Amino acid sequence: MLLITCPYCGPRPELEFSHGGEAHIARPEKPSELSIEDWTQYLYLRANPKGLHAERWRHLHGCARFFNALRDTTTDQFVATYKAGEPRPTGGAA
């Protein structure tokens, strides 16, 4: 079971969290103006990298807040967790 450091609450067991997919994918400001290709890109296509991955977690059974994490998908080790809205820490593939 992963040990995840909520930026608001501190380290807590994985049981308290839900995973929220890739981070830093902003919903387009005006979706109606997007081409079908761009909308498809936003809706369905994700990086799925081997290595460092910026992803969203929610401390569902705690403070209930969403935050972002940088996790190495090959080792499951977290490099950093940070609040939503903050930039991705440097390191790893984009």
Place this chain on the structure above:
Amino acid sequence: MNAPFRTAAGGRHDRGRPVSFSFDGKTYQGFAGDTLASALLANGVCLMGRSFKYHRPRGVIAAGSDEPNALVSVQRDAARYAPNLRATQVELYEGLSSESQNRWPSLAFDVGSVNNLASPFIPAGFYYKTFMWPRKAWDRFYEPNIRAAAGLGRSPTEADPDRYLNRYAHCEVLVVGGGPAGLAAALAAAQGGGRVILADEQTELGGSLLSATDATIDGKPSDDWLAETLASLAALPNVTLLKRATAFGYFAHNMIGVTERLTDHLAAPNAATPRERLWNIRAKQVVLAAGSIERPLVFPDNDRPGILLADAARTYLNRYGVKPGKRVVVATGHDGAYRAALDLHRAGVEIAAIADLRPNPTGPLVEAARAAGLPIRPACAITGTSGGLRVITARLSPIKGAGQVGPAQIVPCDAVLMSGGFTPSVHLFSQSRGKLRWDQDLLTYLPDQSAEQERSAGACRGRFGLAEALADGFAAGAAASGAEVSRTFAVEALEGDPRGVIGALPHDRGVNAKAFVDWQNDVTTKDLKLAVREGFQSIEHIKRYTTTGMATDQGKTSNLNALGVVADVLHKPIPEVGLTTFRMPYTPVTFGALAGLARGDLFDPVRATPIHDWAAEQGAVFEDVSLWKRARYFPRGSEDMEAAVRRECVSVRAGCGIFDASTLGKIEVVGPDAAEFMNRMYVNAWTKLGVGKCRYGVLCREDGFVTDDGVVGRIAKDRFHVTTTTGGAPRVLGMMEDYLQTEWPDLNVWLTSTTEQWAVIALQGPNARRILEGLVEGIDLSPEALPHMSLAEGRIRGVPTRLFRVSFSGELGFEINVAADHGRAVWEAVWAAGQPHGLTPYGTETMHVLRAEKGFIIVGQETDGTATPDDVGLTWAVGKAKPDFVGKRSLARPAMSEPDRKQLVGLYTDDGAVVLEEGAQIVATAGQTPPMRLIGHVTSSYYSAVLGRSIALAMVSGGRARLGESLYSPSPVGDIPVKVVPTVFYDPEGARVNG
């Protein structure tokens, strides 16, 4: 009476406490402190099981959790029957009742052993090759018979009556293994001041020290040193010592799973004591001091009872006072066996020969054996054994260069001890995803790069000697805890060369000789060679094809030898052959320990509404809807569900019904930007919805498909009372929070789950208003003041209420929301007031029929995650003028408006008495044979008492354009003709909602 193989003195068992026990129906005597295996050996019982595939007679070869052969079942009573236990770990208690497995009718005479005679016909991959065809024979014939013949133990027939607990623990340092390295690590770690947990799978802490005789540590006999060390650790408040506690799994981020066995060793366990406790230990640092496992030698006939690992024999002698035999042949490629030979010699056992594979064995242990006059035969291989149910001779052959042996000599004996050296136990390290490296000097894999906050110490990283294990353990404990401590241990012990041998021994017995690599799964060198010959190169494939290392012992004794054999055949160095993955659990774990208290009533939470008990008192039949218990129908007299539902439906439409809708999900959306937030989330337009008005809301996912629906009431300009489906509330709230927190954090909105706060009493039917009239205060119920799809706040029987005028039945309807605590009182008040008006309680089944008669969808029943609002006839709900809402862009994709999309329609069977099956398929023409062209499916189907016929809703390709068409629903009794009709079956004008 002393058992024939018991020594006169010595051992850690309690000779003052004799214990009687039974094995396969025969009663024996042992002592407290014995294992089942040691007590049976003491009684001269060598035969303890039959092998898995060939049913060959097997004895115990090990003394611990690595034992592959001696699997037994222990029975306390009808419900407490534990199969597949290793006899080496079963602690003796008075009256213990045990039996062997995998034999019929008896252990000594086993019919299944014809497999052994047939073994030339059961090669590697036999099951894959033989039982593939015909396919149907697998279910009917092959599998049941294979299972019956191969059963490893049987399941208990009753539910497990024991209790299992589960706890979390945190510590700064977890030490796995209580041998010399682990104890030293704990001593050092404790000085760091943090919490230290030491867990060991054995009955006693001490590891190899429990069978040492002549070693001294710091000038004391090792026994005394061990006792003092354990006492000093036990006295430390920051140290927790766990015995009978197996670290079975190394999970991510230093979470270690440990099962502690609390009662299995007791003759009469206290009923209040749990049988096992599962520890989930989160450690800042882990020290693995898991020790090593002795490797068997791979030679022909190496599986005969009476052949055992040399160090196991030493453990039986020194720890349990049991001699493995009276005249023993020792076969070895490692110094360790000399230690066993010396100890046995001192105990009066005749050493018939020490056959050493090495041409020039040297070193202190070898010299000591020479000095004791033991008959050492250098450059000598064991090439066979004989004996029926116990070994009676060993065949020894001189080695004549690579792979060649000279003329054999037959040596009579009643036991053979073997040793290929020791394999570091890297199981947990490997589970932690640490990287192993091949050590060409020690011929073994050793821990290299850690993936977790972890370090290995002692024999599990190749530090085999007592002195180096103690020093290594102490250093690891100090480093793990950060304690600035150092200590030296003065050790006097004869230490051997750590190097051993792996792979198959040379022999002259031909290709059909059976040299076992994996005892538990009956894999021989011949099987491994055949796999390579048939083209398998990867060790992972060879493992699966031959099943080597795949038994419950996880290949503890076999993995390295299998690698050696395969590398030899492939002519590749071992590191190029690779290594199979070590998987948890290290030893089998009971389901009880994993389940803990999550069984029966505690398996899953049960949610019950405030009205639940009233419904139960009325005899309601309940159904599970997500975690909720919902009243399904209220039978009267001898009514079945069909009769009850017909009566309930008619009563609602003719008079009035009362329905518990408390399970509806409810979310309070509050804040200055609440309306804007609702606009962005739901497909509907909310800005113009007046305070006190309601609207049916539809929620799509971003891909444009319907995910939830429900009535939303505007309580105030900045406050919405949102309802969701019963099962959908957490998902909808999660989705709302996601958008609010991450996409639109600028919106000033708060979301609160209020599902449990409100009891909801639905009153549906022409008499609903009349029933309510005398109950409410401060609410004008008149159609003008409170029209359909509006709400008012006031009191009902003095209780504050949000009264919604809504209808999910098509009748005049109200939904009374009151605080959950008042739910039952208000319900009973309404119930009493309704008696003169024929008020009838109804359940979810009637609710479904009533809504289907009106063509109202259930999200998740009509929709399946691929239906757009338009597909289910909800285009009218979509706010077309809105610039954006979740799913809007996706709905504009061309595919979302293809005319042949499945669309919601009504179906009438030509014969109104026929009720279609929900889920049944729809086809356009009759008489098709599979594969048919399927154009739709039935989503809801009921008998409508009010209409006097069946009705159905269906999703049909281009359905709305097919109105009036005849279609068919294929069924086991033939194609059922149906006609496409509008979705609203009853009161299509919608007049009844106005009472």
